[in-house]
Amino acid sequence: MKNRLKVLRAERDWSQAELAGRLDVSRQAVNAIETGKHDPSLPLAFKIARLFDMPIEDIFDDGETA
Amino acid sequence: MPYRPYAMTETDRSYAYKYVWFSAACSVVLLPLYLFGAQGLPYGWVFGGTVGGLLASAVTGRTDDYYRSLCAVGHRWVACALSLYILAGWFLYLTDVGSPAGRGMLSAGISPGPTGAAALFFDGQLAAIMLAIIYHAGYGFQWLRDRAWSEDGA
Numbered sequence: 001m002k003n004r005l006k007v008l009r010a011e012r013d014w015s016q017a018e019l020a021g022r023l024d025v026s027r028q029a030v031n032a033i034e035t036g037k038h039d040p041s042l043p044l045a046f047k048i049a050r051l052f053d054m055p056i057e058d059i060f061d062d063g064e065t066a
Numbered sequence: 067m068p069y070r071p072y073a074m075t076e077t078d079r080s081y082a083y084k085y086v087w088f089s090a091a092c093s094v095v096l097l098p099l100y101l102f103g104a105q106g107l108p109y110g111w112v113f114g115g116t117v118g119g120l121l122a123s124a125v126t127g128r129t130d131d132y133y134r135s136l137c138a139v140g141h142r143w144v145a146c147a148l149s150l151y152i153l154a155g156w157f158l159y160l161t162d163v164g165s166p167a168g169r170g171m172l173s174a175g176i177s178p179g180p181t182g183a184a185a186l187f188f189d190g191q192l193a194a195i196m197l198a199i200i201y202h203a204g205y206g207f208q209w210l211r212d213r214a215w216s217e218d219g220a
Contacts, residue, residue: 029132
């Protein structure tokens with residue numbers, strides 16, 4: 001699943017480790033999500049959305065929406 | 067935000083990813099140690115390292131989604147290997163029932179005792195060590211696959 005996590009993180013000038021700390025996950029998990037290797041669970045997706053104060057659909061793209 | 071002195075940090079969570087490689091190395095070293103009959107403290111350390119990695123994969127409270135997804139691949143590999151192992155044993159049990167009885171009827175002699183399944187299931191500890199190696203192989207396979215897709219590595 002494509003996502004804008006890397007862009008959003010870069011806009012805030014956060015490192016992967018810093019974002020991981022804010023999301024209560026590991027740096028490896030952030031890297032895996034950013035590179036599309038791993039889709040986050042629903043609770044983590046909500047946490048990411050809340051952190052960036054954006055709807056989930058604006059961060060993650062499952063390729064189904066027009 | 068409340069003060070949580072024992073809250074996990076990012077470093078704590080990343081530790082699980084590092085420990086699994088230590089556990090993998092221990093499981094690989096454990097096999098020759100066991101086969102050559104090594105005993106003593108080093109054997110205990112290696113044994114503990116292997117068991118620790120397996121236990122860590124089963125305890126999900128201090129790990130994140132991605133770590134658990136990597137572990138799940140290792141667990142699937144173990145389930146597959148274990149089912150094939152048991153299936154092979156089942157076939158051998160069939161042979162143990164069929165072949166000696168057939169031979170006994172044909173030759174009217176003393177039928178040999180069960181051998182096939184006994185040969186496969188003779189060493190539970192060896193089977194357990196092999197399953198530990200297979201678990202880490204599955205974890206490592208998925209980790210490498212993710213690195214191959216990755217744009218910037220991990």
